[in-house]
Amino acid sequence: MAETATLSSNFQISIPKAIRAAHHWEAGLTFAFIPKGTGVLLVPIPEKQSLRGLAKGASPEDFRDRSNRA
Secondary structure, three states: OOOOOOOOOOOOOOOOHHHHHHHOOOOOOOEEEEEEOOEEEEEEOOOHHHHOOOOOOOOOOOOOOHHHOO
16 A cells, blocks of 8 residues: 655645655655656755766767757
C-alpha cells in the first residue's frame, strides 16, 4: 500500500518514516517541487560536495546538444 500524508493548516506535509528511511533522507535536506501533469515530483537537491568528481574524465568534445538530436 502507498504511504500517505495530510497537508496541515500551515501547508506542511510530513514525509512518512518508511519513505525517509528507504531514501536515507535526513532533516535539513532541501527538495525541489517539479510540476508533472496533475501531480508534483519531490526531488532532493544534492549538496555541492556530493557532486564533486561526478564528471571526471568527461570530454567536452563530440557531444550532442538539443539541435543535434535525432
